[in-house]
Amino acid sequence: MALFKTKENTVYDTTQLKIPEHIAIIMDGNGRWAKKRLMPRAAGHKAGMNTVKRIASAASDMGVKVLTLYVFSTENWSRPNDEVNFLMQLPIAFFNDFVPDLIKNNIRVSVTGNVDALPVATQDAVNRAIEETASGTGMVLNFAMNYGGQVEIVGATKKIAEEVAKGHLSPDDINSEVFSAALQTAHLGDLATPDLMIRTSGELRLSNFLPYQAAYAELYFTDVLWPDYSSDDLMAAIQSYTKRDRRFGGLNDESEKQA
Incomplete structure (x- = not known):
């Protein structure tokens, strides 16, 4: 039985779960958390x-x-x-x-x-x-x-264009691998693309966060404000992720292919 105990002393059984290799989180709601408590925004950021x-x-x-x-x-x-x-x-x-x-x-x-x-x-x-x-x-x-995702993409484009201008790269050589290597997440290697992207606080947008890398990320939105976010909330997101069928534009089984 695959169990683990978090720092919040909660024990989970992960036997039946697919744990995402890369999780990306938009940590939203600090200001609203503070406002609800009649506290300055700084208190929300600290929490x-x-x-x-x-x-x-x-x-x-x-x-x-x-x-x-x-x-x-x-x-x-x-x-x-x-x-x-x-x-x-x-x-x-x-x-x-x-x-x-x-x-x-x-x-x-x-x-x-x-x-x-x-x-x-x-x-x-x-x-x-x-x-x-x-x-x-x-x-x-x-x-x-x-x-900022748009700044990152523009920067990667300029970097590749400079290599082409110097004759170090042919336009025909530009592909997804070359482009990914020019992005700011290149240091993460094969794990640069998130499997699961979470946003807290109830907002339903990505806010310029990893737009290229998250093309096939599973999205999960929760109303929980970031200062209140717990390991139970993270587990709920992973449980949702486990139930999803990731096709990456293709079909996963023979019945789907024949339909």
């Missing part, structure tokens, strides 16, 4: 940071290989300066507190997005976490930070 710890531990225990979390988008810079400044401080506090647990649980940190455009202190915290967890051979905890 959301604690949820990251909880869900990262649970996903690792479940056997997920990559967990990508949408932390800060290229569009989030348009938020009020005070909120942006607070969000830039969160990774510093998060990694200072959580890296020892990540090392203990064999979890490796990686980042997708333009880290170089972040404040220096934030960059230092992120790069230090990547370095200190580099020997981890378990789950990859991948943060989409200063990431």
Whole structure:
């Protein structure tokens, strides 16, 4: 019987489940969580940071290989300066507190997005976490930070165009493998494409998150606000994923092919 126990002390039987290799989550609802409690938005973001710890531990225990979390988008810079400044401080506090647990649980940190455009202190915290967890051979905890899918695709196109202009690449050589290698998720290798994409808080859109990579991801939406999201909620998403028939544009069995 395949059982595991999460940090929330919940024991699950995963015998009959298909555990997604790569789960991507749009962590939405921090502001609304705070507003419901008559608290400042910063309190919601801080509570959301604690949820990251909880869900990262649970996903690792479940056997997920990559967990990508949408932390800060290229569009989030348009938020009020005070909120942006607070969000830039969160990774510093998060990694200072959580890296020892990540090392203990064999979890490796990686980042997708333009880290170089972040404040220096934030960059230092992120790069230090990547370095200190580099020997981890378990789950990859991948943060989409200063990431935007459209910006990523335009950047990949420019990169490939430059290679063509230099004569290093022929237009006829451009295929999905070449394009994927030019994307910001290339460091994830064969696990760059999410199997399951989750969005919390009841919103029904992808918000520029991994638009190329998630072409065949299973989508799961929940009304739960991110600070309230638990390992039980993650398990519910995986149970839904288990019941789905992933065809990738084809047919899975002979009866379907003959119909």
